[in-house]
Amino acid sequence: MNMDLTELMFWFSSLWILPFWLLMWFLPNHELTQRFVGDLRFCFLPLLVPYIVLALPQVGTILLALGSDMPTPSVVVDLFADEDVILLGWLHYLAFDMFLGRFIWLRMLEVKRPMYVSTPILLLCMMMAPIGCAAGVAATWGGKGPIDTLAVTSIVSNE
Numbered sequence: 001m002n003m004d005l006t007e008l009m010f011w012f013s014s015l016w017i018l019p020f021w022l023l024m025w026f027l028p029n030h031e032l033t034q035r036f037v038g039d040l041r042f043c044f045l046p047l048l049v050p051y052i053v054l055a056l057p058q059v060g061t062i063l064l065a066l067g068s069d070m071p072t073p074s075v076v077v078d079l080f081a082d083e084d085v086i087l088l089g090w091l092h093y094l095a096f097d098m099f100l101g102r103f104i105w106l107r108m109l110e111v112k113r114p115m116y117v118s119t120p121i122l123l124l125c126m127m128m129a130p131i132g133c134a135a136g137v138a139a140t141w142g143g144k145g146p147i148d149t150l151a152v153t154s155i156v157s158n159e
Helices: 005-026 031-036 045-067 073-079 083-111 115-127 129-140 149-153
Strands: none
Touching (some): 005 031, 005 045, 005 115, 045 073, 045 083, 083 115
């Protein structure tokens, strides 16, 4: 089997995220979940490597296309006509979804939402991150302070 670098980065990233989502869905309070999902070095930073590997050759094209004029639908469609840019977009989605899913998982822990509430919302975060994030914020909203303060306090230090 001859797999090029782009395809390798796609499969690495697509498979890398699965255990983290499974932990958040089915073992949200487990020590392993807190250790691995709670630490960005495990759940998020490894997604940056494939993204950077695929983004570097495309930086000029992307910056020129999006930085020269106001992006229009036709500019974006033209940009995504390139297969490598489409895969780069996929990696972007995976990283964004993981980051937002982790944020919502932390909020769910902080307010002690049961799995029957957190799991469907985290599934939404994976499939449709903006909607899942909105649902997660709504499900954890207490009206006290900024909406991002909950996530900061919910991880127990592993040191």
